[in-house]
Amino acid sequence: MLETAILGLLNSAPLHGYELRKRLNLLLGSFRAFSYGTLYPALKSLVARGLIETTEREAPAPAGRASGSRQSGAKANGKAPLSGRRGRIVYRLTADGKEHLQTVLASSGPAAWEDENFDVRFAFFAQTDAETRIRILEGRRTRLTERLEAVRESAARTRERLDEYTLELQRHGLEQVEREVRWLDGLITTERDRALGRARDHNAGASDAPAQRNKERG
Amino acid sequence: MLETAILGLLNSAPLHGYELRKRLNLLLGSFRAFSYGTLYPALKSLVARGLIETTEREAPAPAGRASGSRQSGAKANGKAPLSGRRGRIVYRLTADGKEHLQTVLASSGPAAWEDENFDVRFAFFAQTDAETRIRILEGRRTRLTERLEAVRESAARTRERLDEYTLELQRHGLEQVEREVRWLDGLITTERDRALGRARDHNAGASDAPAQRNKERG
DNA sequence: TCACGATGTATCGACTCGATACGTCGTGAC
DNA sequence: GTCACGACGTATCGAGTCGATACATCGTGA
Numbered sequence: 434m435l436e437t438a439i440l441g442l443l444n445s446a447p448l449h450g451y452e453l454r455k456r457l458n459l460l461l462g463s464f465r466a467f468s469y470g471t472l473y474p475a476l477k478s479l480v481a482r483g484l485i486e487t488t489e490r491e492a493p494a495p496a497g498r499a500s501g502s503r504q505s506g507a508k509a510n511g512k513a514p515l516s517g518r519r520g521r522i523v524y525r526l527t528a529d530g531k532e533h534l535q536t537v538l539a540s541s542g543p544a545a546w547e548d549e550n551f552d553v554r555f556a557f558f559a560q561t562d563a564e565t566r567i568r569i570l571e572g573r574r575t576r577l578t579e580r581l582e583a584v585r586e587s588a589a590r591t592r593e594r595l596d597e598y599t600l601e602l603q604r605h606g607l608e609q610v611e612r613e614v615r616w617l618d619g620l621i622t623t624e625r626d627r628a629l630g631r632a633r634d635h636n637a638g639a640s641d642a643p644a645q646r647n648k649e650r651g
Numbered sequence: 652m653l654e655t656a657i658l659g660l661l662n663s664a665p666l667h668g669y670e671l672r673k674r675l676n677l678l679l680g681s682f683r684a685f686s687y688g689t690l691y692p693a694l695k696s697l698v699a700r701g702l703i704e705t706t707e708r709e710a711p712a713p714a715g716r717a718s719g720s721r722q723s724g725a726k727a728n729g730k731a732p733l734s735g736r737r738g739r740i741v742y743r744l745t746a747d748g749k750e751h752l753q754t755v756l757a758s759s760g761p762a763a764w765e766d767e768n769f770d771v772r773f774a775f776f777a778q779t780d781a782e783t784r785i786r787i788l789e790g791r792r793t794r795l796t797e798r799l800e801a802v803r804e805s806a807a808r809t810r811e812r813l814d815e816y817t818l819e820l821q822r823h824g825l826e827q828v829e830r831e832v833r834w835l836d837g838l839i840t841t842e843r844d845r846a847l848g849r850a851r852d853h854n855a856g857a858s859d860a861p862a863q864r865n866k867e868r869g
Numbered sequence: 870t871c872a873c874g875a876t877g878t879a880t881c882g883a884c885t886c887g888a889t890a891c892g893t894c895g896t897g898a899c
Numbered sequence: 900g901t902c903a904c905g906a907c908g909t910a911t912c913g914a915g916t917c918g919a920t921a922c923a924t925c926g927t928g929a
């Protein structure tokens with residue numbers, strides 16, 4: 434769900450719509466690509482509910498009418514797209530919004546591992562505590578294996594009625610889901626190992642840097 | 652696109668809505684699952700445009716008011732769900748519909764290999780001629796590699812700003828798409844081999860059964 | 870100078886889903 | 900027997916989303 438993604442991004446830094454969309458689509462990569470027709474109504478709704486607020490920074494070229502040169506160091510670095518453009522609408526989390534985000538990120542019900550939500554929840558795992566991460570991953574895994582079972586069963590009942598291309602499509606779809614399950618297995622193992630590592634560190638009092646992956650060199 | 656899928660299914664046999672949806676979701680397997688809220692309006696639109704027509708067969712338990720026993724051999728076989736229920740609305744292709752379907756199945760433009768259409772087009776490859784099949788597969792492949800390139804590029808520009816979970820999500824997404832490309836490569840090779848086989852058979856005058864896959868035993 | 874592309878906000882129509890409503894029919898529990 | 904439950908069957912509604920589009924500013928380069 435878009436709203437969670439917006440809140441999650443704004444939790445790191447205030448952003449305006451255009452930049453928000455770019456980061457959103459970078460965040461979710463090849464999975465989804467929210468459009469403005471989705472983004473702007475969502476922002477409006479969030480403002481109306483008091484979860485985010487607008488801060489009209491970067492005033493629209495004040496006083497000096499149509500004169501060309503911009504006043505701030507706009508293209509000075511040449512990298513940051515956050516240069517002084519024109520009346521952009523920058524959104525920021527309110528206290529209510531922060532609270533709501535924490536509630537959502539701490540939840541691990543079915544809503545968290547359904548198709549339309551899982552990737553967003555996963556994208557913000559860095560802001561989610563370890564037990565919730567594992568619960569969501571396991572819920573997702575169960576969900577996928579259930580679907581796998583259902584498809585296999587209904588396919589077995591009607592196998593001979595389908596032409597080869599339909600069969601190939603089904604076979605490919607099943608394979609994709611199976612691969613997803615194996616991916617989840619790897620992630621769950623990693624999370625469990627980390628939890629053990631943290632427990633051990635807690636006993637022995639060592640570093641708390643959980644950033645390295647145990648399968649990185651494989 | 653749902654409409655193409657409906658026309659394609661009705662091209663094999665007349666069906667009513669409920670059965671149509673079941674076959675639709677079996678056909679597309681784990682990819683999509685059209686709901687009634689999509690199906691019935693689409694049927695209505697197709698009827699309005701004269702591409703399909705309703706045939707009110709299987710009359711609604713005529714005359715014999717509320718008496719229990721059904722008159723036809725309803726559960727006699729126990730397998731066919733097409734037994735004599737109650738006033739079902741059976742849809743059938745019209746001549747216009749058949750023609751439209753042929754036009755659509757023969758087309759191989761960008762619309763055929765975009766995300767939302769490709770799987771439906773693929774599901775009806777058995778009703779599509781070989782050159783169109785290859786063009787669609789190659790178009791799809793090009794589309795995916797373009798997207799791969801775009802995601803890789805934008806990821807390279809912002810790699811260090813992302814946390815490990817976001818990176819893992821991106822990596823997984825890229826891997827899925829890469830696998831899709833390799834799948835397409837295999838299909839394209841198979842199609843090309845078949846085309847050669849057909850050409851050879853045409854010269855030597857042998858069988859025209861194109862059903863076996865050349866990678867089945869791999 | 871002026872066309873073009875990037876930046877930026879915003880809306881509209883079309884499509885789709887999930888939930889829901891309503892109704893028939895067969896089956897099995899009690 | 901009867902009654903609840905699940906399969907079958909048609910249909911609509913609200914909400915979320917996309918793609919196209921509109922409009923405006925600004926920088927760049929032909």
